[in-house]
Amino acid sequence: MSWTDERVETLKRMWSEGQSASAIAKELGGVTRNAVIGKVHRLGLSNRGDEAEAAAPEPAAEKRAERKPAPARAEPAAEPAPAAAAATDEAEAAEAAEAEPAAQPVFTPVPRRPIVPAGQPLPPQPSANEISPEALASVREVEKKARKLTLMELTERTCKWPIGDPATDRFWFCGLPSQAGKPYCEAHVGVAFQPMSSRRDRRR
DNA sequence: CCCTGATTCGC
DNA sequence: GCGAATCAGG
Numbered sequence: 382m383s384w385t386d387e388r389v390e391t392l393k394r395m396w397s398e399g400q401s402a403s404a405i406a407k408e409l410g411g412v413t414r415n416a417v418i419g420k421v422h423r424l425g426l427s428n429r430g431d432e433a434e435a436a437a438p439e440p441a442a443e444k445r446a447e448r449k450p451a452p453a454r455a456e457p458a459a460e461p462a463p464a465a466a467a468a469t470d471e472a473e474a475a476e477a478a479e480a481e482p483a484a485q486p487v488f489t490p491v492p493r494r495p496i497v498p499a500g501q502p503l504p505p506q507p508s509a510n511e512i513s514p515e516a517l518a519s520v521r522e523v524e525k526k527a528r529k530l531t532l533m534e535l536t537e538r539t540c541k542w543p544i545g546d547p548a549t550d551r552f553w554f555c556g557l558p559s560q561a562g563k564p565y566c567e568a569h570v571g572v573a574f575q576p577m578s579s580r581r582d583r584r585r
Numbered sequence: 586c587c588c589t590g591a592t593t594c595g596c
Numbered sequence: 597g598c599g600a601a602t603c604a605g606g
Contacts, residue, residue, distance in 0.1 A: 383598095384597085384598085401588085401589065401590085402589075402590065403588080403589080412599085413599070413600080414589090414590090415599055415600060415601080416598070416599050416600085417599095418589095418590060418591070418592095418599090419591095419592095419597090419598065419599050419600090420597090420598080420599085421590090422590095422591075422592080423597065423598080427590085427591080531606080532606090533588085533589085533606040534587075534588085534606080535587095535588095536587055536588060537587095537588095538587090539587090
């Protein structure tokens with residue numbers, strides 16, 4: 382596979398959308414995430430999406446000064462590689478002012494309260510009285526077995542159902558094996574995806 | 586162990 | 597220019 386204009390375009394788009402290198406590689410096909418990352422760097426768009434610098438000036442401006450000299454392939458000791466070449470600051474002025482302002486979900490209909498963080502939209506949290514007793518019992522049971530993963534520990538195959546109050550330290554994600562193609566484990570899929578029939582006519 | 590991006594350097 | 601190997605880290 383080669384980097385055709387089209388593929389590069391897809392790469393740029395997905396990267397700016399915050400997609401991971403592996404996700405992009407998977408989408409493109411025929412390339413590994415390493416290839417994607419390598420290309421991203423060559424294109425000079427390593428710091429994606431650009432964020433409000435004014436807001437968070439990132440204190441640690443210089444943090445990568447020396448990483449291992451990179452172990453030579455299979456050579457005893459040949460040349461001290463003139464690494465000094467990389468001295469020039471990488472991409473000083475990131476000119477990407479044209480890209481769209483990163484697609485933002487629009488589910489914040491109430492401009493009232495700015496609500497804070499939540500890096501990701503939380504799944505629906507149906508109130509207890511609209512969940513079937515069976516599903517509810519199942520969930521309570523499962524939540525005792527939750528792996529209690531942190532955000533960073535979630536993968537494509539772990540249940541992403543949040544448990545607890547995000548504002549406290551008693552908050553974690555279910556983490557049990559998720560249903561193929563679903564974001565949650567079996568029990569949580571049960572409460573997250575309810576058939577219309579069971580939700581209908583909840584006298585009120 | 587799962588995953589992430591960053592970097593180096595032989596090709 | 598490309599990307600595997602590797603590093604560093606959540």
